[in-house]
């Protein structure tokens with residue numbers, strides 16, 4: 001172990017030698033690493049020590065002695081401080097290179113595949129204002145209801161009006177709502193005193209349809225005085241708003257949404273289209289936040305599957321059915337499972353909406369349902385999986401591979417758990433065939449990819 005005598009506020013001149021996967025610059029002083037916000041590889045900085053731990057520390061840039069040619073100098077630093085755009089200071093082509101390299105490294109370190117030929121990242125054409133969803137915390141700041149984003153690793157609110165990567169109409173709705181709620185003196189929830197009403201504003205907007213859903217997350221079903229008039233006004237100003245909902249969250253935890261939703265205006269869902277099919281999306285259901293890039297992601301997934309009209313496919317972690325329904329016309333049967341009941345209802349409804357009769361959905365966890373399907377003798381030719389960040393469950397992998405599909409197509413939003421699962425599939429006689437990252441999250445550290453495994 002390296003012994004250190006570093007103290008807070010010490011300063012050093014140093015070169016930034018690396019970038020962490022979350023976008024912090026890495027500086028080493030006598031072998032001891034410091035993580036530094038807003039510092040890019042190749043930059044020469046005067047670093048001030050903020051904090052020293054046992055094996056690493058944190059520093060900040062006091063002064064740039066030399067800046068990287070890959071730096072975006074015009075970035076408002078609040079986007080880095082809040083993590084809204086934690087790679088926003090790096091030019092876009094370099095973001096894509098970095099993401100590619102991350103996937104290559106994880107496949108090497110975790111899945112023992114040196115120099116795996118990961119395909120070049122499919123970059124976005126819209127690298128700003130692409131998000132179709134916002135979840136914005138609300139706090140009282142200097143006595144005023146304020147919307148914005150938390151500083152990284154804290155619940156300290158930074159006021160933000162232009163969210164940079166969200167669709168501008170979403171920003172406009174949030175701003176208009178904030179201003180109107182100020183005039184009727186609505187109080188934001190305070191985590192310390194546990195007083196106040198409004199916790200979050202969630203807005204979703206269909207990329208192709210423009211339909212919007214606004215959800216107020218609050219501590220009680222009782223609307224404070226004036227809120228009904230505010231909402232009346234809001235839907236008049238934004239005729240694209242098709243749904244306004246109240247979500248009740250009385251908890252002290254950090255989950256944004258509570259269990260109960262109440263429709264205040266319109267429907268309990270909005271619609272959007274993906275690859276020409278129509279989808280209803282209800283408030284608790286997952287929907288990819290970057291529609292244009294998600295369409296390319298799904299298209300790649302279908303290309304990897306080499307489908308034929310006789311194929312039976314499984315769409316595991318199916319959400320509202322986007323992956324399976326977009327290709328239902330091209331195969332014999334689609335079986336999907338998903339843990340959120342409202343999302344499964346959406347998927348069933350979406351099948352009808354698109355006149356699809358060969359898609360079947362069940363509510364439950366993939367790890368519980370896949371073994372049941374194996375028992376029932378369902379024999380898929382291709383299994384699509386699209387799990388959350390924690391990746392796949394071993395139980396699921398065992399049951400899925402036991403059904404003996406020709407191909408498994410894995411859509412992953414976390415290359416670290418994906419790389420772990422590569423080893424598990426290999427243990428069941430499936431070989432990794434292709435890995436294609438698709439950039440769904442420009443300006444941020446998040447990485448999405450689609451991969452295929454072929455039966456040995």
Ligand code: SAH
Nearest residue numbers: 286317318319338339340365366386387388
């Ligand atoms: N394929 C969909 C959804 C992907 S997101 C799309 O592209 O839109 C991952 C989904 O998995 C979410 O809908 C989440 O609710 C669901 N999920 C999370 N854990 C699960 C589990 N153990 N079993 C089944 N579904 C799960």
